[in-house]
Amino acid sequence: MKLANHLLSILESLHDAVLVIARDSTIVYINNAYSVQFGVPADKLIGRKLSKVEPKARIHDVLKNGQPLINDYSYLHSLNIHVFANITPLIENGELIGAVAIMKDISEFYALQDELERYKTYSTRLEEQLHNKIFEMLESHVPVMRQAVHIARQVAESEATIMLYGETGVGKEVFARAIHEASPRRDREFVAINMASLPESLFESELFGFEDGSFTGSRKGGKKGLLELAEGGTLFLDEIGELSLFLQAKLLRVLQERLFRRVGGTNPVPLNVRIIGATNRNLNKMMETGAFRNDLYYRLHVVPIHIPPLRERKPDLPLLIHTIMGDLSMKYGKHITLTQEVYEMFEQYDWPGNVRELGNVLERMTAICPRSYFVPDDVPESIRQEREAEKMEDTTPIYEGGIGLPGAIEQTEKEMIIEALRVSRTKTAAIERLGISRKAFYQKLKKYGLL
Incomplete structure (x- = not known):
């Protein structure tokens, strides 16, 4: 088998590796690109049987069946590389006389692919660790609280609307943020709206935004509302039970249609948010008295989660104190511990303001404490007085x-x-x-x- 000189010049000019073998698998030609890329001089290969050098080479299949292999991927064991190749049979006067392979080394591509897979695995592990870290602040020894956290974990990945119930200060927004951070929407905004703080006159402009010149004194160029700011993320509707029936109807319409219009605007804006509501009110009783709309209730009450008050989860006090004091140590640059007597005072107090009150009390004590530990005098007077009152009740005399x-x-x-x-x-x-x-x-x- 001979190759014309002009064809050899063309083959030598190619940047891709070229291999030509005869019908009996003898290597008759490799171009310079082959030698450079694979580090094999021509005189080491030409004249040898490819079947001996690379028994599993895909070019052997072309010699057997005479069918080309286009965009073929294979691994060359003799060179320890992955290659991408176009392999074509050589036909002369209707007879198969050999085959030619034009190859490209793609080992770097495979290495990058392996690296990408490792990063994906690493990313998944980090995501799992982050997911667990998010809910660490909600760890509990109390079954009812553990159940609430379990439900929150389960529904975080879904799009289900969630309703959080609990007294003021139990941590409803902490729950909502944890759910958001563990959800597929974590990379978008978490927007919290205190419905009780929105005056009825500003409800629509704050929630829906407004167009330029829509009312006297409006901002030039208009303004995005809270719904638009939460686009693709999570909308936390806190104190939902405080809305008037008039505003409930407006909110219901938006949640049903998943569309809203800016004040002064005509174009509908799609609503793409995950809804989490929260209240410290009994919405069932409010429905019975007509103070809360049934249709809005059932729109929000898809996955209810009841968060217990702190007085019902006293075993969690050490966990909560540890978490809060860790944050306060960073904030104030000092590490302070609780004595047993102070802890017992905390344990016997009912914490009507729940976790929020606990956090405020600990911050106040940390801010003014001159020592590395708390003593009873550091505890707010209201808590000390209740402790003293209980002591007096416990010492009531028994008459003879x-x-x-x-x-x-x-x-x-x-x-x-x-x-x-x-x-x-x-x-x-x-x-x-x-x-x-x-x-x-x-x-x-x-x-x-x-x-």
Whole structure:
């Protein structure tokens, strides 16, 4: 088999490696690009059988069946490289006389692909760690709180609308942010709206935005509303129970149609947000009295999550204090610990302001404490006074000859509480049955060992 000189010049000018073999797999030609790219001199290959050098080379298949292989990927064991090749049979007078392969080394591409896969795996692990870190601040030893966090984790990846229930200060926005950060929308905005703080006159302009010149005194060029700012992200509607029926109707329309218009505008703007609502109100009772729309309730009440108050999760105090004090140490540049006596005062307090109150108390104490540890005098007076009041109640004397009037009153009181707990489905129902405040109820539970 001979190649014309002019054809050899063309082959030598190519930047891709060229290999030509005869019908019996003898290597008859490699161009200079082949030698340079693969580091093999021509005299080391020409004349040898490719079947001996590279038994599994794909060019052998072309010699067998006479069919070309276009855009073919293969691995050359003799050279330890991945190649991309076009392999064509050589036909002369209708007879197969050999084959030619034009190849490109793509080992770097494969290396980059492997590197990309490693980065993907690493990224996935980091994402899982971040997902876990997000919910670490919500760790709990209390079953009801653990259940709330479990539900939040489950629904974070979905698009389901979530309704968070809980008293003021329990951490509803912390929950909402954790859900957002663990969701596919984490790279977009989290926009929190306190519905109670929006005056009815400004509701539409703040929520929907406005066009240039839509009303007297409006900003030149218009303004995006909070809904547009949350585009692609999460919209947190806090204090949803405080909206008037008029504003509830406006919000419902937007949530149903997933469209809104800026004030003074005519073009509809699509709403692409994940909705998370929150309230400290009993929306069921509000519906019964007509203070909250049924249709809006069912639009929001897809996945309800009930967050317990701090007084019902006292075992979590060490975790919460550790987390809060860690943040305060960075903020104030000092590390302060709690003595056992201070911790016991915290444990016996009912924390009506919940986690928010705990955080405020610890920050106040940290800001003014001159030592590396807290003492009882550092604790706010309101908490100390309650502690002293409980001590006085615990030292009520028992009169000789019987339990006396104070003892009889306490015994009757304890029996009434036990009976209320027995016949009531919830503690809230028991409190209503007894006709006392929630704070007094939990103080008495602790006093009589009923917690």
